[in-house]
Amino acid sequence: MASSPNSHLKIQLDSKSIVLCGSPEQSTGRLLKGNVTLHLRAPMRVKSIKLRLFGQMRLQWRENTVKRTLVDHEWVFLGPPKHGTHTIEEGTHTYPFEIPLPGDLPETTEDNPYAQVLYKLKAVAVRPALASKLIDREVVHIYRRPDPAGHERSIRVAGNHEGILAYELECRRRMFRRGDRVPVKVHLWPDVPGEWAVRYISCVFKEITAFEDISSHGSNNNRIMETRILRFSRDEDFPCIETHCQKTLPIPVPRYAKFDATNSLFCIEHKLHFTIALVNNNDGRLSEFRTALPITVVHEDLIEAQRLADGDLLPSYEDARRSAPYIPEMVSHVDSPQHSPVSTPTDELEDWLVMPAPCALAQPPLYSLPSYEATIALPAYDTLIR
Numbered sequence: 001m002a003s004s005p006n007s008h009l010k011i012q013l014d015s016k017s018i019v020l021c022g023s024p025e026q027s028t029g030r031l032l033k034g035n036v037t038l039h040l041r042a043p044m045r046v047k048s049i050k051l052r053l054f055g056q057m058r059l060q061w062r063e064n065t066v067k068r069t070l071v072d073h074e075w076v077f078l079g080p081p082k083h084g085t086h087t088i089e090e091g092t093h094t095y096p097f098e099i100p101l102p103g104d105l106p107e108t109t110e111d112n113p114y115a116q117v118l119y120k121l122k123a124v125a126v127r128p129a130l131a132s133k134l135i136d137r138e139v140v141h142i143y144r145r146p147d148p149a150g151h152e153r154s155i156r157v158a159g160n161h162e163g164i165l166a167y168e169l170e171c172r173r174r175m176f177r178r179g180d181r182v183p184v185k186v187h188l189w190p191d192v193p194g195e196w197a198v199r200y201i202s203c204v205f206k207e208i209t210a211f212e213d214i215s216s217h218g219s220n221n222n223r224i225m226e227t228r229i230l231r232f233s234r235d236e237d238f239p240c241i242e243t244h245c246q247k248t249l250p251i252p253v254p255r256y257a258k259f260d261a262t263n264s265l266f267c268i269e270h271k272l273h274f275t276i277a278l279v280n281n282n283d284g285r286l287s288e289f290r291t292a293l294p295i296t297v298v299h300e301d302l303i304e305a306q307r308l309a310d311g312d313l314l315p316s317y318e319d320a321r322r323s324a325p326y327i328p329e330m331v332s333h334v335d336s337p338q339h340s341p342v343s344t345p346t347d348e349l350e351d352w353l354v355m356p357a358p359c360a361l362a363q364p365p366l367y368s369l370p371s372y373e374a375t376i377a378l379p380a381y382d383t384l385i386r
Contacts, residue, residue, distance in 0.1 A: 007044055009134040010037045011051070011123050014058055017301040020144045024263065027103025031138065036077065036095040036123045038088070043163070045085040047126040050079040051097055053140070055119040059211060059265050061224065068265070070106065070118070073099055085128045106263035108141045113265045114211055114226070117142075138146055143302040146175075146260070161276075161289045162382045165241065167191045169274060169293055182251040182272065184293065190241045197237035199277040199286075204253055205231040207258060208274055211266035230254045230270075253297060260296045270297050 013034040020027045021325040036051055055070035077095040078086055109117040119142060125134035156170035176182055184203075207230055213222035231254055239245045251272060261268045271346055272295060277288040 007038070007040045007134060009123055009125050009136045010039070011035075011121050011136050011138040012037055013116050013121075013138060013140070016139070016141060017299075018101060018140060018142045019302055020101075020105065020107075020142065022103070023146070024104035024144075027144070029101050029103040029105075031098055031100050033098040034096070036120075038093040038095070038125060038134070038137075040090045040093070044088050045128055046078065046088055046130075047085050047128055048076070048080045049095065049123075051075040051077065051095075051121065051123045051126045052175045053119070053121050054098065055105070055117070055140075057263070057265060058386070059115075059215070060114060061211070066265070066347075068240075070117070071101070077115075080126075085257055105142055106265075107144045107259070107261045109259070109261050109268075112209070112258050112268065114209060115261075117261075117263075129339040141299070141301065143259075143299050144262070145298075145302060146262075146296055150382060155293055155295075157174055157291050157293060159291070161278075162287065163191055164196055164278065164287060167276065167289075167291075169291060171293060171295070172296070175303065176253050176300050177298060177303055178253055178255045180253045181276075182253060184249045184251055184274075185246060186249060186271065187244070187246045188241055189244050193242045194240070195281060196241060196278045197281055198241065199279050200234050200279075201237040201238060202232070202234040202275045203248065203249065203256075204229055204273040204275075205233075205251065205254065206271050208271065209258075209266065209268050210288065230257055253295075257297050259299055270295050 010035060013032070018030050018032060020030060022028075032053070036049070038049065052072075052074045054072050057068045057070055059066045059068075075095075075097045077097075094139065098376065106117045108119065109115055119140040121138040121140060123136045126132060153172055154172045155174050156168060158166070158168040160166045166189040169184055169186050170187075171182060186201065188198070207228045209226045209228070210223050211226075213224050231252065233249075233251065235247075235249060238247060257270065258268050272293045274292065275288055275290050277286065279286055
């Protein structure tokens with residue numbers, strides 16, 4: 001924000017995050033509200049005060065780029081006079097604004113190599129002559145809750161593999177944030193107890209991006225699919241299949257995963273692809289089958305907004321365990337000049353919680369340096385002057 005020492009212009013939103021409920025066809029939209037505040041410590045001459053909301057979608061594939069304006073609205077709080085300027089007295093001046101946002105607006109997408117959706121607010125107070133303008137900018141984030149009635153509903157897939165065993169994979173909810181773990185519970189019921197054993201269960205975390213082929217001129221029927229493997233995991237420690245066995249596989253959501261999105265130009269979704277390999281205990285025959293579970297990766301603001309909407313004032317256990325306990329010794333240890341820079345946290349949640357013991361932090365180890373005289377024998381002075 002550019003301003004003089006005696007004045008400033010500020011955009012204040014009731015909420016920087018707008019959560020749209022339901023699909024683009026079903027959502028009724030939300031209201032964006034806020035105020036533009038002009039604070040003056042002395043009278044000021046102003047020609048106009050305006051606010052603009054601009055939203056744009058940008059799709060890029062190879063050397064082709066398509067831009068689409070999603071919303072473009074302007075508020076004129078103080079229009080330019082016919083002659084001269086407006087004189088605004090000192091104090092705080094508030095200009096409220098609001099606009100209903102349609103429910104079919106695309107979600108904010110900022111870190112995707114193929115698509116970008118941004119919504120920005122810009123307030124400008126134009127001053128006369130060569131006086132600098134007062135400018136403030138604010139970013140509005142729009143998120144979408146895919147299924148208001150069943151966002152916490154468990155997802156499951158079940159079947160029977162070639163008369164060998166019946167299986168079921170389930171997860172208690174569908175929406176997850178970056179850094180969360182997806183607890184997938186695997187159930188197996190063998191047709192003949194003890195005949196088959198599980199060699200391994202592998203999981204491939206896939207991110208699928210589908211978008212219109214903007215390189216095909218005049219044709220909008222072609223869609224391009226890009227699949228990215230975010231993570232691979234394999235579990236070879238599975239209990240023996242006697243009558244029924246189960247195991248929960250915690251699948252981490254990578255922090256570099258994109259958020260799910262669905263609109264007219266592109267779609268981003270995530271799936272967990274499982275491969276279950278079996279071996280016959282009698283003759284060593286091998287068999288395997290594949291199945292998949294869809295999940296939704298969302299921004300943490302969406303989870304928080306949904307938690308408050310449901311009336312849960314306290315965070316869940318998973319959210320609470322993200323915050324590390326306060327240890328004064330660790331704070332002093334991190335701030336000390338001898339401490340190395342903090343490394344980027346990994347995707348494992350335990351890495352956030354593992355800390356050295358306070359006693360070890362209070363007394364850092366001392367390292368004794370070897371003596372220079374003990375390691376290198378210097379020549380005598382008499383030998384140098386000869």
